[in-house]
Amino acid sequence: MTAEDRRAHTRAHTRADLLVAGGGPAGLTAAATAASGGLSVVLVDSGHALGGQYWRHPPAGAQMSGTDGFHHDLTAYRSLVDTISGHAETGLVDLRLGHHAWTVRRDEDGIELHVVDRRRPGADRAVVLRGRRLLVASGAYDRQLPFPGWDLPGVYTAGALQALLKGGGVAAGRRVLVAGTGPFLLPVAVGLADAGVRVVGVHEANDPRRWLRHARAVAALPGKAVEGVEYAAALLRHRIPVRVRSTVVAAHGRERVEAVTVARLDRDGRLIEGTQQRIAVDAVGVGWGFTPQLELAVSLGCELIGSEDGNAVVDVDAWQRTSVPGVLAAGETTGIGGALLAGLEGRLAAEGLLREVGCGAPSVRLRPVRRAVARQRAFSRAMREAHPVPAGWPAWLDDETTICRCEEVRHRVVREAVASGASDGRQVKQLTRTGMGWCQGRICGFAVECLARGEVPGVAAPAPASERLVAAPLTLGALARLPSHEVE
Amino acid sequence: MSTSTFRFDGTDIAFVPGQSVGAALVAAGRPSWRTTRHEGSPRGLFCGIGVCFDCLVTVDGFPNERACLVLAEAGQQVSTQEGSGHDR
Numbered sequence: 001m002t003a004e005d006r007r008a009h010t011r012a013h014t015r016a017d018l019l020v021a022g023g024g025p026a027g028l029t030a031a032a033t034a035a036s037g038g039l040s041v042v043l044v045d046s047g048h049a050l051g052g053q054y055w056r057h058p059p060a061g062a063q064m065s066g067t068d069g070f071h072h073d074l075t076a077y078r079s080l081v082d083t084i085s086g087h088a089e090t091g092l093v094d095l096r097l098g099h100h101a102w103t104v105r106r107d108e109d110g111i112e113l114h115v116v117d118r119r120r121p122g123a124d125r126a127v128v129l130r131g132r133r134l135l136v137a138s139g140a141y142d143r144q145l146p147f148p149g150w151d152l153p154g155v156y157t158a159g160a161l162q163a164l165l166k167g168g169g170v171a172a173g174r175r176v177l178v179a180g181t182g183p184f185l186l187p188v189a190v191g192l193a194d195a196g197v198r199v200v201g202v203h204e205a206n207d208p209r210r211w212l213r214h215a216r217a218v219a220a221l222p223g224k225a226v227e228g229v230e231y232a233a234a235l236l237r238h239r240i241p242v243r244v245r246s247t248v249v250a251a252h253g254r255e256r257v258e259a260v261t262v263a264r265l266d267r268d269g270r271l272i273e274g275t276q277q278r279i280a281v282d283a284v285g286v287g288w289g290f291t292p293q294l295e296l297a298v299s300l301g302c303e304l305i306g307s308e309d310g311n312a313v314v315d316v317d318a319w320q321r322t323s324v325p326g327v328l329a330a331g332e333t334t335g336i337g338g339a340l341l342a343g344l345e346g347r348l349a350a351e352g353l354l355r356e357v358g359c360g361a362p363s364v365r366l367r368p369v370r371r372a373v374a375r376q377r378a379f380s381r382a383m384r385e386a387h388p389v390p391a392g393w394p395a396w397l398d399d400e401t402t403i404c405r406c407e408e409v410r411h412r413v414v415r416e417a418v419a420s421g422a423s424d425g426r427q428v429k430q431l432t433r434t435g436m437g438w439c440q441g442r443i444c445g446f447a448v449e450c451l452a453r454g455e456v457p458g459v460a461a462p463a464p465a466s467e468r469l470v471a472a473p474l475t476l477g478a479l480a481r482l483p484s485h486e487v488e
Numbered sequence: 489m490s491t492s493t494f495r496f497d498g499t500d501i502a503f504v505p506g507q508s509v510g511a512a513l514v515a516a517g518r519p520s521w522r523t524t525r526h527e528g529s530p531r532g533l534f535c536g537i538g539v540c541f542d543c544l545v546t547v548d549g550f551p552n553e554r555a556c557l558v559l560a561e562a563g564q565q566v567s568t569q570e571g572s573g574h575d576r
Contacts (some may be wrong), residue, residue, distance in 0.1 A: 059506050063504050
């Protein structure tokens with residue numbers, strides 16, 4: 001037995017108090033709070049550095065400079081990372097970066113999280129992590145709507161443009177247009193401009209006056225309004241044109257994007273013919289809100305509820321507990337709400353556990369935390385209602401638009417399936433192979449659901465969260481190399 | 489800020505240690521490094537966070553690596569992936 005095998009063997013037979021899947025704001029805060037209260041924690045993240053997407057950082061030892069400027073609340077991030085690192089040194093926290101969770105099992109003793117260590121290409125290693133409880137803090141990714149040309153190189157998700165900046169110090173183009181909906185478009189545009197990119201437009205599909213219906217939720221969080229004003233000032237300073245009720249309806253180019261067509265939308269999110277305008281770009285970033293990553297929660301059978309943005313999200317109680325005993329969820333998996341709310345939910349999850357096992361300090365007053373959570377949730381609900389997916393989006397598709405990028409399924413094929421009776425995304429998938437490729441429908445799933453139903457999913461009938469039995473790819477070789485004591 | 493290089497389809501691509509293969513290729517002005525299985529269309533990075541699998545690339549002989557996740561290393565051999573990466 002090698003030393004590594006011995007360590008693996010020991011770990012296999014000791015259950016951590018808490019497994020945390022995801023090292024973003026929710027997972028980091030939960031892990032730091034739980035470990036500081038004396039609980040043993042395994043913190044797993046697929047990234048090369050802690051922080052998730054919001055606090056995406058280059059890995060330790062990276063040599064690019066100037067990425068700090070793209071961030072908010074770095075003091076909070078550094079303090080959390082310091083806490084985690086301190087506990088990792090004493091062994092209380094087992095930190096697993098570069099590990100992708102691919103499935104999860106639950107039995108009477110707790111949770112088995114199956115992960116694959118993918119830190120070296122071609123050297124995947126399967127690992128089984130055991131804990132008494134699991135916090136699902138797996139975050140979210142940009143939601144997309146197809147348009148003609150969206151599969152051209154140089155068309156990115158808005159999140160990709162920001163990930164390149166934060167994680168690699170790289171600006172993806174010289175003339176960039178940002179489109180879609182939601183406040184997230186603003187930091188993406190400002191970040192690019194700060195990096196010296198000419199941002200030729202921010203095209204927000206919705207009318208900002210939609211926020212007026214939620215004046216109370218906004219007034220309760222003056223910080224958000226200040227942030228908005230700061231972005232407005234930055235957009236002005238960089239002379240970035242902002243267009244509302246406008247969006248990208250096509251991208252053009254041969255081997256890469258060379259231009260986009262933008263068009264105006266009416267109040268109901270329908271394209272206004274005759275308003276199309278062509279703009280030269282060498283990159284474009286698009287985002288229509290976010291989709292939570294629910295694979296782990298879905299395969300454990302956690303109950304889901306609808307959210308205003310048409311997503312299914314994990315239903316949790318006041319301590320972030322899901323319907324499945326021993327399984328908690330925090331952050332975007334419980335509803336798209338941003339980093340501050342995610343951190344607060346992670347804190348509540350950990351405080352609840354500390355109380356449950358008797359190491360909670362009842363002196364820690366949680367009333368202010370709960371008040372902050374309530375304000376953040378009201379604000380995020382307002383955000384989801386103010387930035388819906390435009391009802392008329394399918395009007396900008398043509399017959400040959402790619403809908404499923406992986407399996408290269410065109411709109412014409414999807415439409416024929418719907419015409420022949422497919423009435424939800426699952427049926428379209430069975431007929432056309434949409435969502436059956438590498439990404440397993442993560443990118444086209446919401447759009448296909450819209451096309452199949454003939455309407456945009458909402459809070460009452462959200463787009464279903466797909467069950468993905470294998471949540472991350474791994475090689476059969478990696479499975480075969482699992483030590484025998486790990487296989488039951 | 490020091491830079492190193494890896495090989496991409498026979499040319500040297502400079503990168504800053506800590507950057508992913510995908511970030512380095514984008515920074516070098518190369519937005520695509522794969523062709524699709526059915527139509528042979530060019531693809532590169534799309535989501536940038538490991539979700540979409542558009543940025544698949546062959547690294548040191550291993551196909552289907554996500555360029556947005558693999559860290560660039562000096563001397564790495566990176567090549568355009570045609571189709572599934574297994575039929576060469």
